[in-house]
Amino acid sequence: MQLMKRILEARSAYFFILPAYFFFVVFTLLPLLQGLQFSFYDVKLTSRTWVGLDNFIGLYQDPVFWKALTNTVVLVVGIVPAAMAISLFIAVIVYPLGRGLQTFFRMAFYMPIVASGVALSLVWLWILNPTYGLLNYVLGLLGAGPVAWLGTPNMALLTVDMVVITMIVGQPVILYIAALGGIPRDLYESAMIDGAGAWRQFRSITLPLLKPTTLFVLVTQTIGVFQVFVVIHLMTGGGPAHGTQTIVYRMYQTGFDFFNFGTASALGVVLILLVSVVAWAQFKWLGQETEY
Amino acid sequence: MDNLQRTPAERIAGGLGLLIVCLLAAVQLMPLYWMLTGSLKVLTDTIEIPPDWFPTTITWDNYKQLLLDNPTLRWLWNSLFMALAATLGTLVTSSLAGYAFGKKSFPGKNLLFWTMLITMMLPNQVMLIPLYLLIAKLGWVNTYAGLIMPFIAYPFGVFLMKQFMQSIPSELLDAAKMDGAGELRIFSSIVVPIALPAIGSIGIFAFVAVWNEYLWQLVVIDRDIMLTLPVAIAKLAKGVASLNLGLAMAGATVAFIPMLIFFLAFQRFFIKGVMVGSLKG
């Protein structure tokens, strides 16, 4: 009764969230739940049969699945910290520059986000081509190479890593530059009076005060990297020898190459578990610092 | 931070840092330069070693072929319409919901908010197959509705909007309430004007996000005429017998230009907007 009353009192609030929730439930939540359900079925094109955990057992026995899982983790662990460190570095260097230069660099680093992943993947594919690509030519001028950028599993994974980093650093660079502007200058001034050098100032003032930004960047970038698809789809197709296979790409292949929607959904469930664990850890960390 | 007060070692480090940043910027811009010049190269020049830093013979044939032999303008329109419509929808839904989550308390608020937030963390690809089946059941395969509807609710937008709304002083709203203003009135005449910067930036995020939702566009559209620009370009570029790099680059350029214009026009919002999300709650 008490609850009913409170709900009635707050009815305007429900009204405000209704449109968002309507679309959210129909086009996100329900499909998500159905995906969970599919993972326990053998989903044929025209029929469905309950198979219990068979899809998951199949994954467990499939070496490609383990490869995809490892690669996904390697991509997230390899890209997210690197992208964050690089963007922080860029921001710290660019922030003290004049307005014009700052704008130029901000745009330079944001540009790849503006250009679509499709366009960039196609250009990179050309630049990285082993025979007529620009990069190997430049390396040749420097007396190095040629490198088979996408030719071996480890190299291809590293290349994908680097290409993805160039595509995502823009946002954190802008964020960090903006956040640096929000740090009161008198903090630095008093630190300087205490004789702290630039590195000490960075360590004891800049870094701690950037923490909220860092956490936000961490969460959004992690989500982004888990979803990397276009680069792999257009540049490597998950190869060579499954070297750049990821859970998301494998899911796409299993669903749309093998018409195996059941196993694809099982892969989706694994991905959900993986993301949840990471998200939980990150939010736990977040929760200590900021309120949501 | 003043240069005058830096030690020589710090200045050298700073200079070195700047050099590295310039190099990194070059790495960022190089593909775009290569794309633009590549689109003006004749085919034999695109696979030539050593490559031409500038196109030796400039040709517009790639663009002619792209625009005349293919419904490229229609593809562009498809992408633009899809992204604009979804953005509009997102803005309406997330500002309404963000306001409620940010400024109101009601039973179930946390549950409702966290459900949304958690799915925000999940890759869209997980929903791909069931969502496709749903859209197909609704008869929306190959339609704008199929492209747009799944993106009307944008959890990230709700999240950002909530963050922003929390920063609006409650006194302002209370005062309006005292004056007898209704809920919608308060929302439209007080909240929305204050939230305009956030609306602008979320709009941009949503636009970019929807524009780049490649996998969904790939799956839900199979009619040539309904393709979105990125999918159509990828299809053209990976065409049948031989890769025509110049054509692919022309396509990539055409896909890039609208986004570039969009970015330049709303640059201010981008920069401000990016901050919204990282505001302390």
Next chain:
Amino acid sequence: MAMHYRKAMALLLMVLLVCTACGANTNDGNGSGTSPGGAASGGESDELPEVEITYWTDPRFKLIEGMEEQTPNNGDFEKWQAEQFMAQYPHVKIDVQVVTFEDMPKKVPASIAAGTQPDILRDYLGRTSQYAYQGVLENLEESVSEEELADYHQDYLDMYTIDGHLHALPAYAWTATMMLNREMWAERDALDLLPTREDPYWTIEEFDTAIRAVAEPGKVFPYAVHISNSQSDNGILELFWGFGAKLYADGDYSKIALNSPEGAAAMEYLVQLNKDGLLPPSISTTGPTDINNLIWSGQVGAYVDTLYAKTKLADARAEGKTLGEPELLFVSHPSAAGVTSGVPVGPTGYAVFKQDDDYKREWVVKFVEFLNSTEYQEMYAINAGQFPVKKSAGVPLSDDPDFVVMQQLIEERGLEDMGLTSPKYAEVRELLYPEVQAALLGMKTPEQALADYEKAANRVLAQ
């Protein structure tokens, strides 16, 4: 307060309406082929009721001889064909969609699952057979006329018969064999190392000598095999067959037979060629488009391909994509001592998805028969080097010496089995190339790679 809620509700409704309206509009505009509404609204009484047919096709023909202006792109020819039919039967509306080879195996299953499949699909046997096993295709022996069927070569009808039913109407077929760029040997005065059209057979040893004679480190990689994805897997299979290995033993699709001493020998040979720099760098990730470019620029001399390669070369020449004067020569794939390996045929056909309207089915089948008319059979042969499946088409390319050589190979060496009609074809074919890549990259020994392939494939086959 209540007023405001009503207003808000109205606003929300409006948003929803606008959204759904734009969805509905476009839906009407493009006419979903499965909507039965179109058929009923026939209009004038003496006219036949309208029929809407959706036709999905793979990209195959462009720059058709004599109508180059009208057919610069893939799909133009098929649209033109549909227009011809529609001009003849104005009550029929045909929507033609070209789907790329890459998207085809993804879009079609998805559309079947969602019930948005086309009426007609022109695709490769290896794929139409998969849909047949799902039970979603018409049995064409019931609706195609007997006189029409009598005109087909029986071999092709047999190949298309699954569980006693004709699951699709064969349209044309390719065969693939070793293709050489003669120019590269002519330049080096080494033509005597190659077989001739008159005697197209050679051994692996002769092949080995020939390719090593033209190799130039870092510049000319005489032999290429496509292993970057599952497409054109006949190239790698022909190497296995050349060593005497088989994919399946005697049509037994329950297990893989490739993991044999002969199979291992083929794999070892390929690994050795790669080590010796005789394959293009990064061959594991080199797609057909790049291999074609290498052939056209005189950097690759030997590659398994179909007669369609001649059309592609002519197009490339017209578009200025060639260096030098590549000249193609088709001979038998080399084979080891004591092995007489045959060639694969890859037929493409028209599959008709299950129809619940007899009247519509009749017109769909009529259109399919139209697409397979003798006149078109000849056009398919001339414009894409495809072998006709109907007797009435005769031998449209009898003056093409390469066509004649292939015909000879088929007759003298017979056909090899790629498992196109195995129920797990699509899934099994995805398994071989990653293992070949692993062997070439030195991650696995050839034996290990083959054993892993066998294990994975048999697991799929056992499902």
